[in-house]
Amino acid sequence: MTEPFEPAAFRTALRAWLDENDLTPPPGDDSLDAHQAQHLRALKALYDAGWMRYGWPESAGGLGGPEILRAVVGEEIVGRGIDHPGPYSMLEVLTPTMIDYARPELAAEMVPRLLSGQETWCQGFSEPGSGSDLASLTTRAVQDGDRWIVNGAKVWTSFAQYANRCVLLTRTGGPEVANHEAITAFFVDLDTPGITVRPLRTMHDVDEFCEVYFDDVAVPADRMLGEPGDGWRLAMDLLPYERSTCFWQRIAYLYSRFDALIGEVRGLGTASDSDLGEAYLALHTLRCRSRATQHRLADGQKLGPDTSIDKVLLAGAEQTLYDTVRDLLPGAVELDDGAWRTEYLYSRAATIYGGTAEVQRNIIARRLLDLGKE
Incomplete structure (x- = not known):
């Protein structure tokens, strides 16, 4: 090119x-x-x-x-x-x-x-006691000369068992510093002594998520991302990417699975086009929204809370698609031990991962519609 x-x-x-x-x-x-x-x-x-x-x-x-x-x-x-x-x-x-x-x-x-x-890298944000409430994280980094000593735990860390490094959020400020201003990010080598990675078995039977423990882990000061206290700003800049370009890729995957569903139900002769309509409409609405987001990004616009709309639509479309699979392919979810079962179970988490649906709707209500906290 x-x-x-x-x-x-x-x-x-x-x-x-x-x-x-x-x-x-x-x-x-x-x-x-x-x-x-x-x-x-x-x-x-x-x-x-x-x-x-x-x-x-x-x-x-x-x-x-x-x-x-x-x-x-x-x-x-x-x-x-x-x-x-x-x-x-x-x-x-x-x-x-x-x-x-x-x-x-x-x-x-x-x-x-x-x-x-x-x-491969991973993202160390969520903790056992602070998932959607990221500002309450407790993993702490304490400065020791030209290094920082990290102690704490992360959870739901995708693909950590394969990762060489981790973008890690820690707390560095004392109690006098506001929660958001006390968070600092580091780029941590996962082969550093004191780090333990434990895969988690979920209901869809895939060890995609992990717990990661940090016990007196020494991180060089030059591995800090930004300045002390920049961690919250980094997280807020990262999350819109999590809900924009990578959604475009997931939409492509969901469309490929929708095409596979069409092939199977037509082969069985058990469904009409109208039975597939709700899933198609949900996917098409999501794609139109995501396309607009990609073009805003391409035009140099800074993404923000508006990407919460993309997240809500993605979760809805993904679950609608796999609900349609369950309805049109009898036994594929409940009885068969195949891809449809695994993906259906994974789709149940669509309203949780990347920020729960409740949190996203609160962001939309408060920051986009100015509806206040009630």
């Missing part, structure tokens, strides 16, 4: 390259380990060919161009089943954070490792 980076031409060129370079996952293994291996394989091939570098600044190893090119790559990769939206989404959540908050030298060194599949 050469400048200008026009998205339609970019997509056409990417599709042609993907048609010529088969990155289809190897058949027969649907385990989390296999998904992770495929994720790293896909990233390496895309990075070596340049595709994974478009939309990222040259200062961090990118090739420049508008950010919307990243959404195009994610949609094509996830929509074709080359990668799953979960591990792929971490690129869009954590890479902008590193570029915006890390020392330029650190970002230039580390970002290419993530984008090329040399490393």
